[in-house]
Amino acid sequence: MQIGLVLSTTPSYSETFFRSKIKGLREQGMDVRLYCQSKKDDFNHCPVILSPKVSRNPLLQSWYFLKEFVLLLPHLPAIIRYINLERTEGTEFLQLLKKIYLNAHLLKANLDWLHFGFATMALGSETVAKAIGAKMAVSFRGFDIAVYPVKYPGCYTILWEYVDKIHTISNDLLVLAKKHGLPDGIPIEKITPAIDVNLFKPNSKIVNAEELVFVTTGRLHWKKGFVQTIEVLAILKAQGLKFTYKIIGEGPEYERIAFAAYQLGLKNEILFLGKLPHHQVKKELESTSIYIQYSIQEGFCNAVLEAQAMGKLCIVSNAEGLSENVLHEKTGWVVPKNNPQALAETIKKVLGLRSDERNTITQIAQKRVREEFNIEKQQKEFLDFYN
Incomplete structure (x- = not known):
């Protein structure tokens, strides 16, 4: 099974939630790939595919744009499906070109699951999974459900149409998601964070009761x-x-x-x-x-x-x-x-x-x-x- 996990950057040393997830899936024979905007030098847990470059230099950006579209030609069927899906959602032509470019690394993927590590990461990419023939999963973690929709009401309306399965880390976040329009029919699974219980365990050190x-x-x-x-x-x-x-x-x-x-x-x-x-x-x-x-x-x-x-x-x-x-x-x-x-x-x-x-x-x-x-x-x- 091929799983694509979408994050803004590769997980740092302290982000054990993602690192342990990747490690566990790979140990069970899953092909896991990370799709990110940037990569930390110390990350080597799985292959990393970076998103297309964005430059303020118009000439350089034009070159990036042309190069990416040439690389997309072998994936034309997925691109056509993506264009049709975006037209259904009312995406205008220039915005559509921009979205094709920004999602190029995902549109070239061959995956069974495309999993966005945060709900906000799926914004602007809601139709990609269906275009490439993959199932779409989204995780609820905190800010993306408790704060972001308050600032941008209705931001997940399109997401609810295309997501196949939801992962939440707590029941309260799920309640909030439903307040923000999450339909009842979407499968949901709660998987909480976890820690290394072998590292974080008490030792025999006596705490000074007088020192608070x-x-x-x-x-x-x-x-x-x-x-x-x-x-x-x-x-x-x-x-x-x-x-x-x-x-x-x-x-x-x-x-x-x-x-x-x-x-x-x-x-x-x-x-x-x-x-x-x-x-x-x-x-x-x-x-x-x-x-x-x-x-x-x-x-x-x-x-x-x-x-x-x-x-x-x-x-x-x-x-x-x-x-x-x-x-x-x-x-x-x-x-x-x-x-x-x-x-x-x-x-x-x-x-x-x-x-x-x-x-x-x-x-x-x-x-x-x-x-x-x-x-x-x-x-x-x-x-x-x-x-």
């Missing part, structure tokens, strides 16, 4: 709720709580988050550790007292799975998949988002638990992550998805 350390891992972006978390910690500091808050990750809103820490008087309590490899993330988690993920929007969040697997007490918001990731008062605590008082009270409640109560929570969480969110289980589910 909070940790959050994630891209420095508004949807991760860092500013809201800092506001809550400022309240707790004013009430006499002493702590260190470590933020692991990098992103476009570092200045905003760092300024919030400074303005709220937490400059000395907050450490920005930047982007870390897995083994260093594990090391930071070893000394963590409570892991906090107070996101405004979150598809599922591997970092929370890693913290639970390490035996850490986890407090998360109820943003999308987080309430499936953590079971409230069973494997951690789920707090309504945009409710700083509720988060502050929950942190104080967790800090006041007896040691046996903490151990019960963490042990149940560890067992659940090992059994339900391991990479081997995820790989088998993806094999079943295509079969």
Whole structure:
């Protein structure tokens, strides 16, 4: 079976979801190919086919355009089908030429499945799979369903007409997709993220009970709720709580988050550790007292799975998949988002638990992550998805 996975770029070291999926499928004899706009030097998990080049130089772009259309000639039947499908959707001539060029790497493909790793990646390519005689799959992950359609209502109307199967990482994302027009008749399968449970497991290191350390891992972006978390910690500091808050990750809103820490008087309590490899993330988690993920929007969040697997007490918001990731008062605590008082009270409640109560929570969480969110289980589910 030949499977084409469409992403903007090849998965980085930290994107275990895609890397483990590719590895598992290939180990089962599947022919997996990545279709991307760019390729990282360290990626060698499968063949990579890059999309046509785009240049601001008109002469250079004209050459790219001509060269690509010549290469498309052996695939004329697929091109004709694609043109007919796009005409049915009302695509105008000049726009059609542009779409043929941008989708040229896909229109030349010989695949059984064309799988767009994010719903937004399928925009402008909705009819390609049918044109090349492949089935079309799309994954829902977070931003593409929870945020993008709010900004661009009706953006997936054409996609719903052509998609053959849906992959979602959480039930909440599926509910949102239905609000944005996903029809009932399309087959859907939930396959959650997974982690390396052999790496993220607790060791014998004893955490200093007198040294309170909070940790959050994630891209420095508004949807991760860092500013809201800092506001809550400022309240707790004013009430006499002493702590260190470590933020692991990098992103476009570092200045905003760092300024919030400074303005709220937490400059000395907050450490920005930047982007870390897995083994260093594990090391930071070893000394963590409570892991906090107070996101405004979150598809599922591997970092929370890693913290639970390490035996850490986890407090998360109820943003999308987080309430499936953590079971409230069973494997951690789920707090309504945009409710700083509720988060502050929950942190104080967790800090006041007896040691046996903490151990019960963490042990149940560890067992659940090992059994339900391991990479081997995820790989088998993806094999079943295509079969």
